[in-house]
Amino acid sequence: MSAPQRPEHSGPITDRERRRVVFAAVVGTTVEWYDFFVYAAAAGLVFGQLFFQPAGEGVATILSFLTVGISFLFRPIGAFLAGHYGDRYGRRVVLMVTLVLMGVATTFVGLLPTYAAIGVAAPVMLIVLRILQGISAGGEWGGAVLMAAEHAPSHKRGVYAAAPQVGVPLGLLLASGVMALMTFVAPGEQFLQWGWRVPFLLSVVLILIGHYIRRRVEESPVFLEIADRKEQTKTPIVELFRHHWKLVIVAALVFSGNSAVGYMTTGGYIQNYATNPDGPVGLDRGPVLWAVAGSAITWLIFTWIGATVSDRIGRRSTYLLGWALLLGALVPLFPLVETANIWLLLLGLVLLTIGLGFTYGPQAALYAELFPASVRFSGVSISYAVGAILGGAFAPMIAAALVRATGSTTAVTAYLVAGVLVSVVATLLLRDRKGIPLGPDHEAEQSVSPIRTTAKV
Structure with a gap:
């Protein structure tokens, strides 16, 4: 099999360099998503009480989840900016900027005064910082x-x-683990007073570690080859939407189902639903957070398995298997949560992670193989950001509103099943391009539409 090559004067890529890139990708994305998910966990556990309490119990929860969703609306801005500069100036510099931006925003959330201290300015500043997190996440992936x-x-x-996909469940594991630890260190009212802030402030240390590791990674060989030939696209986003806009939509819909289901935990909804003292479950925060952390481990495992399987049977076939597994896991999810038995709740989350892993592990390779080299950063980033908006952005808020309106989680299950079925259709529309060369020499081959119903995109 062919391996990517850098410009002739740079020499071949070594296995040591590949391992360094994989390690840096895992560490960097783990730090990014830790920051992103620790906010979502706090939104489900404390932000309603601390920043939106005057709105009333149920509405405060919905507003808290709304701040999680608002950040997704700004992820395309991060994707547009990162795509433009990443296709013009390289992948590495963009990754350094997004890491620092995410860390700064997260740290400042940990320093925010609450509504009781400064009034309406508190939720306004919270939303601004969440928007910065959204911009960073949009450019990072x-x-x-x-x-x-x-x-x-x-x-x-x-x-x-x-490697970046694995960073997502690792980020969830780290965020849930640290939050769970703080419920032990600062139980009850202490968690509301100061315990929730510690996971945000820890971001400073994680960012320093991630920044150091990423500085030691070489630029992408594909971009170096493009730059060596001076073939960078001046307006990559314009070129992307001029020639590949249909592909962006289909690729976004492929991701949307996974995003909607995944944000039941990464967006904090399960945590909120299972720990609400006025709800049907009423579990303590600590055990629920540990259960989410445990499911993050199985999500990591099945993400890696899904990626490995996709190298054998193709991206499309792996996705279709994953969608079937995900649909099967959605049916018992909320009945298991509503038993108020922490082990059955964990079982429901673990079953969910099997399908999530099989529909997340292959995604990075699938997306990279869909777009031509000259606009690949823009295509991959924007498709991911749009898919996140269509799927996960407001999934926790929609779930909370559905339960409030119907008094049951049956409507939430139906909503998630519908989202997965949309992604199934989008997956069926794509041809598998496993192993297609990614370098600029094969731009013509890469530009042929992978959408099965058209000859050109």
Whole structure:
């Protein structure tokens, strides 16, 4: 199998460099998503009480989840900016900027005064900082994916490109674990007073570690080859939407189902539903957070398995298997949660992670193989950001509103099933391009539409 090459004067890529890229991708995205998910966990557990309490119990919860969703509306801005500069100036510099931006925003959330201290200015500042997190997340994923995918040998692209994907469940594991630890260190009212702030302030240390590791990684060989030929696209986003706008929509819909289901935990909804003292479950915060952390481990495992399987049977077939597993897990999810038995709640979350892993592990390689080299950063980043908006952005808020309106989680299950079925259709529309060369020499081949119903995009 062919492996990516840098410009002739740079020499071939070594296995040591590939391992360094994979390690940096895992660490960097873990730090980014830790920051992103620790906010979502806090939104489900404390932000309603601390920043939106005057709105009343139920409405405060919905407003808290709304701040989680608002950030998704700004992820396309991060994706547009990162795509433009990443396709013009390289993947590495964008990754450094997004890491720092996310860390600064997260740290300042931990320092915010509450509504009781400064009134309406508190939720306004909270929303501004969440928007900055959204911009950072919108630019982060595409760069990390391409650094991993474009360094990989073609026959192992799924496994290499899954490095940033693994960072997502690792980020959830870290965020849930730290939050759970703080419920032990600062129980009850102490958690509301100061315990929830500690996970945000820890971001400073994590950002320093991630920044150091990313500085030691070489630029993507595909971009170096494009730059060596002076073939960077001056307006990559314009070119992307001029020639590939249908592909952006289909790729976004492929991700939307996974995003909607995944944000039941990463968006804090399950945590809120299971710990609400006035709800049907009423579990303590600590055990629920540990259960979410445990499910993050199985999500990580099945993400890696899904990526490995996709290198063998193709991205599309792996996705279809994953969608079937996800649909099967959605039916018993809320009945298991509503038993108020922490072990059955954990079982429901673990079952969910099998399908989530099989529909998340192959995503990085799938996206990298869909778009031509000259607009790949823009295409990958924008498709991911739009898919996140269509799927996960307001999923926790929608779930909370559905339960408030119907008094049951049956409508939430129906909503999630519908989202997955949309993604199934989008997956069926794509041709599998496993192993397609990613370098600029193959731009013509890459530009042929992978959408099955058209000859050109």
